[in-house]
Amino acid sequence: MKVERAVLREIGLELREPFRTRRGTVHHRRVLLLTLEGEGLEGWAECVAGVDASFPETVDTAWRALEEGLLPRVVGRQLTRPEEVLSWGSGLGDHRMALAAVEMAAWDLGARAEGVSLARKLGGERASVEVGVSIGLQPSDARLEEVVAGYLADGYERVKIKIEAGRDVEMLARVRERFPRVRLWADANAAYTLADAPRLRELDALGLELLEQPLAANDLVGHARLQEMLTTPLCLDESIGSEADARRALELGACRVVNLKPGRVGGLTESLRIHDLLHSAGIPIWCGGMLESGIGRAHNLALASLPGFTLPGDISASRRYWVRDIVTPALELSAGRMAVPSAPGIGVTVDLERVRALTVREAVLAAPSAHARTGRKHQGQ
Ligand code: MG
Numbered sequence: 465m466k467v468e469r470a471v472l473r474e475i476g477l478e479l480r481e482p483f484r485t486r487r488g489t490v491h492h493r494r495v496l497l498l499t500l501e502g503e504g505l506e507g508w509a510e511c512v513a514g515v516d517a518s519f520p521e522t523v524d525t526a527w528r529a530l531e532e533g534l535l536p537r538v539v540g541r542q543l544t545r546p547e548e549v550l551s552w553g554s555g556l557g558d559h560r561m562a563l564a565a566v567e568m569a570a571w572d573l574g575a576r577a578e579g580v581s582l583a584r585k586l587g588g589e590r591a592s593v594e595v596g597v598s599i600g601l602q603p604s605d606a607r608l609e610e611v612v613a614g615y616l617a618d619g620y621e622r623v624k625i626k627i628e629a630g631r632d633v634e635m636l637a638r639v640r641e642r643f644p645r646v647r648l649w650a651d652a653n654a655a656y657t658l659a660d661a662p663r664l665r666e667l668d669a670l671g672l673e674l675l676e677q678p679l680a681a682n683d684l685v686g687h688a689r690l691q692e693m694l695t696t697p698l699c700l701d702e703s704i705g706s707e708a709d710a711r712r713a714l715e716l717g718a719c720r721v722v723n724l725k726p727g728r729v730g731g732l733t734e735s736l737r738i739h740d741l742l743h744s745a746g747i748p749i750w751c752g753g754m755l756e757s758g759i760g761r762a763h764n765l766a767l768a769s770l771p772g773f774t775l776p777g778d779i780s781a782s783r784r785y786w787v788r789d790i791v792t793p794a795l796e797l798s799a800g801r802m803a804v805p806s807a808p809g810i811g812v813t814v815d816l817e818r819v820r821a822l823t824v825r826e827a828v829l830a831a832p833s834a835h836a837r838t839g840r841k842h843q844g845q
Contacts, residue, residue, distance in 0.1 A: 465543050465577055469501040469830045470535045474523060475822035477757055478787045484600040485653050486628045487518045493755050493785075494523045497819065498530065500569040502543065507573025508814055510760035511565035512727030521561040529559035531827050534566050540831035546570035547733045560705065560730035567731030568763050576809040581766065583804045583811075586732060588769030592801040594776035596622035597784060598651065598753065601631060605638050612639055612646070621776045621800040622647030622673065628655040633666045640670045647776075651676040654702055658686045661693050673775075674699040674721050681705075687718035697721050701752055705729055707737040714745055721775065723752040726767055727760060735767055743772030751777035758782055758791030762810035765795075769804040776800075790815050790822070 477493045484490075496511035513519060513526035521529075533556040538549070549567040553559065575585040597620040602608040612623050625636065627650045636650060649672060656664060656678045664678055674697045679686045681702035691698045697720035704710050704722055706729055713719050722742055726735040742749050751768040753761070761779055768777045781797045782789035789795070791812040795802060805811020 465502040471499040472827045473497045498565045505576045507569040509565045509568035512754040513561045526562040529562040539829045564727045564731040572809040583766035583769040590769040593768045596776040598624045598778045624649035652678045668695045677701040684718040688716040710738045725752045739772045748774045750775035753778035758789040762812045
């Protein structure tokens with residue numbers, strides 16, 4: 465199939481409530497959406513780039529990489545298999561979040577062309593997946609308990625709580641005391657160093673199912689040392705940017721669990737490689753989230769239907785984050801699980817009218833035979 469047109473959009477999506485991690489607080493998500501078109505079909509994807517310099521790629525760097533670097537190489541090209549897209553970025557530098565958007569849109573387009581769901585095309589086996597919820601830093605312990613109680617009442621299978629120095633052991637101990645049987649995870653987003661090992665060992669008493677990314681992303685050796693000191697399984701997130709990273713982590717014994725985010729590792733092809741490596745090594749995988757709209761979430765649901773994803777992912781319902789999502793119907797939770805869409809491609813319908821209304825800038829790249837334009841609108845929202 466020839467890729468005839470690409471449409472890159474930035475939309476602004478309002479969060480139901482601010483999401484706070486040690487990186488900062490997000491009130492309003494800037495979301496990059498990409499559509500690839502060919503043979504009357506559209507493939508959709510979302511770029512997970514962040515909004516500030518704490519992320520390796522931001523909405524602005526990814527926009528530029530896509531508009532000026534990647535998309536001119538994509539439009540007008542024959543697309544036979546989505547895996548081919550990986551080589552199309554060669555020589556452009558490391559823009560793997562931007563590249564993932566192209567690659568994932570190509571997977572959606574390919575699945576739609578075959579008339580199969582993305583989950584099926586990827587080799588997924590489950591009709592629904594267990595999901596959990598990720599809870600940002602709260603203003604007080606009392607508020608945290610209230611929030612946890614609310615999500616458990618909503619039916620989430622497990623709760624993951626963001627921690628940082630000074631907001632860790634005592635805070636989690638209170639949650640554990642109030643909810644003795646809940647599946648409890650903690651995510652440090654690299655807030656600690658190996659010198660904090662004695663403090664982190666205190667978490668062992670709380671029966672956490674895992675502790676996510678306590679140390680810096682590039683400190684695999686540190687994680688391996690820390691894992692030797694803790695009984696709580698360590699899970700790597702920010703450290704896993706590629707299959708090579710996963711292989712190194714495995715060889716060093718740096719973790720016992722992996723959080724796999726397709727939009728961060730360069731797309732679904734690399735995700736499949738990481739899945740196959742870890743699944744065969746017996747390392748449980750789960751699918752994390754990066755404040756995606758329903759489009760990115762639908763991709764994540766398809767991936768999480770693969771057999772190696774044995775722990776509940778951060779693939780919450782649309783209403784967990786958004787006042788109103790951009791897919792219809794909104795993604796809903798049912799008895800602690802979410803259904804994997806079975807319609808062709810990502811299997812959700814994009815509310816194009818709403819996407820257009822939320823668009824703050826747009827670039828359209830078309831193959832030479834079609835009319836090409838590049839434009840911006842409603843700047844400054
Ligand atoms: Mg994380």
